[in-house]
Amino acid sequence: MTVKGQSWGRYPRADQRLIALTDRHAPLPSFEGSALPHGNGRSYGDSCLNHDGTLLHTRGLDRLIAFDPATGVLRCEAGVLLADILDFAVAQGWFLPVTPGTKFVTVGGAIANDVHGKNHHVAGCFSEWVNGFELLRSDGSRRWCSPSENADWFAATAGGLGLTGVITWAELRLRRVRGAWMNVETHRFSRLREFLQLSAASESDYEYTVAWIDCAARGDRLGRGHFIRANHAPAGDGPARPRRRLAVPVTPPVSLINSLSLRAFNTLYYHRQRGRVAHALTHYEPYFYPLDSIGDWNRIYGRRGFLQYQCVVPPEDAEHTLTDLIEQIADSGTGSFLAVLKMFGQRRSAGILSFPRPGATLALDFPNDGHATFELLERLDDVVAAAGGAVYPAKDARMRADRFRAYFPAWETLRPYLDPRFSSGFWRRVTE
């Protein structure tokens, strides 16, 4: 069966055959051409798509294997969603040590992109908490990969974009929490320098730090936003957990995000908080996964979809580089409701192609307006490349091959570990 598939950004589209994996003990099914593992499709661009090839759907590998409530060590199949883990673990006092901004990603997808969360400065990337995983290759071989056993395969596969084989199951270490609640503190700041100061001042006492910035503001308002720092709350109850789930029912023919709605929203958002500092006790769900409560929110960008752009720039000139980037974005009149800004810490990532590295990371969405959007992103790439930064493959649909190679100079080290029968749209674009 050939099916048109999309990633979370709904751009690009790809025709591919789907094969469902449902039994971790079974050999890989036979396929023609190239194949690519596919988790829950929460990557934005073409790194989880394989035009004219096969996608090996892993969501059918969604069984928990064993959990030790005394140590927090969990074994589970690779298609298990982070949401499934939280569903049973939080009640027993355990939490994900690292989580991205949506809980609808699979364990396999989280390893293959070596995802990060708001606690990178203390917890590093997802793979730091992976004791090991089984890697199944197209030649039928199975390998247990851990930081000590087949360590080279571990480093190639964590952040390896699904190109080294299929992860069938993994063993993870969860972390203790007292309950489901977070102590959250929000500081309004009016310029980038303040963000950097708040980040530095919060690093040692706050596990989670992130900022939302108004990417439409220019001039002396440039770089204003809210800095949010949080810790898990010591036990106890909080207000009732929010339960309402909204959904975007249809895809509008054109994007609902335009320069007008954007400026209005950003200004409102910035001013929603009266005082400079606000405290709240918040359930972990709206705190970590604000967008998950709006189903299919990616549809508001209309039929042409959108492009996400996430980059990291070195800490030395972060203020300068970010100013450049935000100026370009504000001048273009496009961009997302809110841009996310965070300082990555010093922790070295385990994967050869892991994206996080010390510095400031900025992420935002752009409605796909064709040429103008691609040109803008190209200009942003100029700034990032000149500063010695990098762009995140999990969120990319268009970076040039020479850029990728500059951002990830170690990419060729991956070559010997690539499964010869695996490929992706992204990989062909940046290596051929």
Place this chain on the structure above:
Amino acid sequence: MRRILIIGATSAIAEATARQFAARGDALFLVGRDASRLKAIADDLGVRGAVRTATASLEVTDFAAHAAVLEQADRDLGGLDTVLIAHGTLSNQRECEESVETLRREFDINALSVMALLTPLANRFAAQGHGTIAVISSVAGDRGRMSNYAYGAAKAAVSAFLSGLRQRLQKSGVNVLTIKPGFVDTPMTRDFPKGALWAKPEDVAKGIVNAIDKGRSVAYLPWFWSLIMLVIKHVPEFLFKRVKL
């Protein structure tokens, strides 16, 4: 805590339903063909909260083996409150038209084996005077259609058998539930665009647990299939034979 026997436990709907039971802390006995897949599912249900899980392999067309497996389940769980029969194959209509052998095999799996299992189970439940017998039939049994009447006829047999059994067991306090799912989305196509009629196994599973809890007789899942089938059942034959369905 319920003591639940599931036959056809590796099917997507059965597995999703078992997870709902496990999260409530029920005890589960899982029957299926493939021992290693049953083990993987049992482990999963254990982590999700089932107080007890056990498994047994069975080829449902091996009629002689039925009794021993039912006995084992009863002994292992210390009695049965609920049984869910979920096994089946989606027959290839074309092959059933060409081969009587295939047609008979499909009937053995989808109809006869179900009735054979229900016979001793019904007697057991009648004797104990309580419990729920839930069976996954299909909307395909409501009216034969050219695209799958071999499968549909087997499901029709099951549905008719169940409605008779329901009448018979009514006075012994045993509920018989006929489950009629419409199109169900498998893991393979979960993320890809398809019509609004497709339901996820988890949603169907919620509907099954709900229908068991409420003691219902027939459950179309999702509910709108009851309307669709109401219409399809009432199209006069002279018209029906002209449409391609």
